[in-house]
Amino acid sequence: MKETLFMGRITATVTHEIKNVLAIIRESGGLMEDFLNMVEGDNFKYKDRFHKIISNIEDQVVRGDAISTLLNRFAHSPDADVASENVPDLLDQMIVLSARLAKAKEIVFKSDKDSGVILISSDPIRIRMLIFQAMDVLMNYCKPGQTILVNSKVNDSKLITLEFSVDSKTQVLQEFEQIILSDQWKDLISTVESLDSKAFINPENGTLRLELRSNDNR
Amino acid sequence: MKEFKVLMVDDEEEFVRTLDERVKMRNLDSNVALSGEEALDILAKDAPDVMLLDLKMPGMDGMEVLRRAREAYPGVQVVMLTGHGSEKDEAEARRLGVFEYLRKPVPIEKLMKVLKSAYEKKLQDSMVAATFAEAGEFGAAQEIMDKDKKR
Numbered sequence: 001m002k003e004t005l006f007m008g009r010i011t012a013t014v015t016h017e018i019k020n021v022l023a024i025i026r027e028s029g030g031l032m033e034d035f036l037n038m039v040e041g042d043n044f045k046y047k048d049r050f051h052k053i054i055s056n057i058e059d060q061v062v063r064g065d066a067i068s069t070l071l072n073r074f075a076h077s078p079d080a081d082v083a084s085e086n087v088p089d090l091l092d093q094m095i096v097l098s099a100r101l102a103k104a105k106e107i108v109f110k111s112d113k114d115s116g117v118i119l120i121s122s123d124p125i126r127i128r129m130l131i132f133q134a135m136d137v138l139m140n141y142c143k144p145g146q147t148i149l150v151n152s153k154v155n156d157s158k159l160i161t162l163e164f165s166v167d168s169k170t171q172v173l174q175e176f177e178q179i180i181l182s183d184q185w186k187d188l189i190s191t192v193e194s195l196d197s198k199a200f201i202n203p204e205n206g207t208l209r210l211e212l213r214s215n216d217n218r
Numbered sequence: 219m220k221e222f223k224v225l226m227v228d229d230e231e232e233f234v235r236t237l238d239e240r241v242k243m244r245n246l247d248s249n250v251a252l253s254g255e256e257a258l259d260i261l262a263k264d265a266p267d268v269m270l271l272d273l274k275m276p277g278m279d280g281m282e283v284l285r286r287a288r289e290a291y292p293g294v295q296v297v298m299l300t301g302h303g304s305e306k307d308e309a310e311a312r313r314l315g316v317f318e319y320l321r322k323p324v325p326i327e328k329l330m331k332v333l334k335s336a337y338e339k340k341l342q343d344s345m346v347a348a349t350f351a352e353a354g355e356f357g358a359a360q361e362i363m364d365k366d367k368k369r
Binding site: 016017019020022023024025026027028030031034061065 | 230232236237239240243274301302323324325
């Protein structure tokens with residue numbers, strides 16, 4: 001646990017420093033734009049090109065800011081043994097932070113934006129690890145170019161379900177049958193059991209389902 | 219004629235000098251301090267209308283500068299701009315009476331809007347206090363100043 005806290009503390013500190021770097025880049029780009037706006041008429045041949053470059057800088061600052069904000073939240077996850085968090089936010093956090101890995105496999109994860117607020121009280125590190133393990137299994141067993149839709153919902157008994165479904169199901173049946181035999185799946189089962197929850201794989205309809213129990217509903 | 223005076227306090231020199239230049243281009247009178255101690259020196263000599271204050275700085279941090287500024291110069295509105303702030307920090311800054319709490323990086327248009335709103339708040343408070351003072355209601359004027367300090 002001390003090791004996790006150490007990793008989290010250093011990562012959180014670095015995300016703050018990245019924010020300072022982004023702030024300097026934003027202001028420097030902004031100052032260039034201020035000067036550019038002082039150029040009247042057609043006195044500067046590359047004015048439009050410069051505006052486009054400055055706009056690209058601004059877009060990348062916004063992108064970097066979003067990533068470092070989510071990485072900061074991730075780094076603070078070891079701060080408490082149990083925390084109440086919004087499941088769709090956790091999902092979005094893990095999708096953004098794993099985007100590079102998914103891109104390398106040419107897989108796209110899309111979360112359902114209409115889930116609303118679904119609170120879960122659980123171990124903040126294990127719940128993130130479980131979501132990532134589910135994504136990681138799918139990244140390894142799905143085909144390049146496939147999109148995985150993730151839907152989160154809660155039923156009347158307060159059982160929270162996260163369902164990952166592959167868009168073109170006909171191609172995945174065989175691969176999905178192999179998932180259950182893999183070491184990755186065994187690791188996922190170990191994590192899900194430590195959270196008093198369950199995981200299911202369904203090769204027939206190409207879905208991976210996590211049934212999560214909140215600490216306050218056990 | 220500049221609109222109003224801003225003091226920008228941040229130990230990230232490259233950031234604060236660039237921002238200083240941009241704010242000056244937008245017709246504000248601006249000054250820079252690179253530490254909490256330097257900010258308090260400037261406040262004592264030439265108090266600004268609004269102070270833009272970083273939170274985490276070596277030596278005296280922004281929270282301490284905010285605490286002292288609200289005590290000694292309640293008329294100066296303070297806007298926090300930080301890359302380090304937690305929700306707990308924000309709650310503490312609001313308890314101490316910060317006008318607004320922003321996180322880096324912030325677009326210049328948004329920053330200018332917040333600075334102007336802070337200045338308007340300062341004008342509003344001083345006008346109300348002056349009205350009470352003119353009417354001989356010094357107690358009420360003092361009360362407004364004290365309330366503003368605690369805001």
